[in-house]
Amino acid sequence: MAGTALAAGVLTVAATLSLGLAVVGGAAVTAQRTAGAADAAALAAADAVSGAVATETDPCALAARVAAASDATLSHCRIDGLAATVEVKSAYAGLVAASRARAGPPEQS
Template sequence: MAGTALAAGVLTLAATLSLGLAAVGGAAVTAQRAAGAADAAALAAADAASGAVPTVDDPCAIAARVAAASGAELVACAVDGLVATVQVRAMYAGLRAVSRARAGPPGT
């Protein structure tokens, strides 16, 4: 009987640790996804602002579409000349990952 209780306790502990590690892993993946989405959105906005990508849309509207395609939401966007600065947010299990990125010509 004692062996059964011990085995049940060990299994419960292992299951709890596994769920915790899965949650931490998912949060880490979400943070990386947010960082990638911010980089891509900033580059898209900077390309639109510089004319490298011909478009009639606002650079921040393009950044919002790129962020959404990457599984994130554009929270803030500012274009100053040829430099774009964005902030995106991605959610995972109620946790929020926020990332910022800036893109523009070299030396700015």
């Protein structure tokens, strides 16, 4: 009887740890996907501003479309000359991942 209770306890702890690790792993993957979405959105906006991509769409609207294609939401977009700075957010299991990216010519020192 004691062995059965011990085995049940060990299985409960193992299941809880496995679930926790799965959530942490999923959050890490979401953070990386969010960073990629931010990079792509910033590049799209900067390309639209510089004329590298022929579009009549507002650069921030284009960045929002690119972010949405990665299941993320554009929360901030700023165009400064030929540079674009964006912030993108996405959620996983109640956790929100946010990432910022900048694209454009190098900043002047």
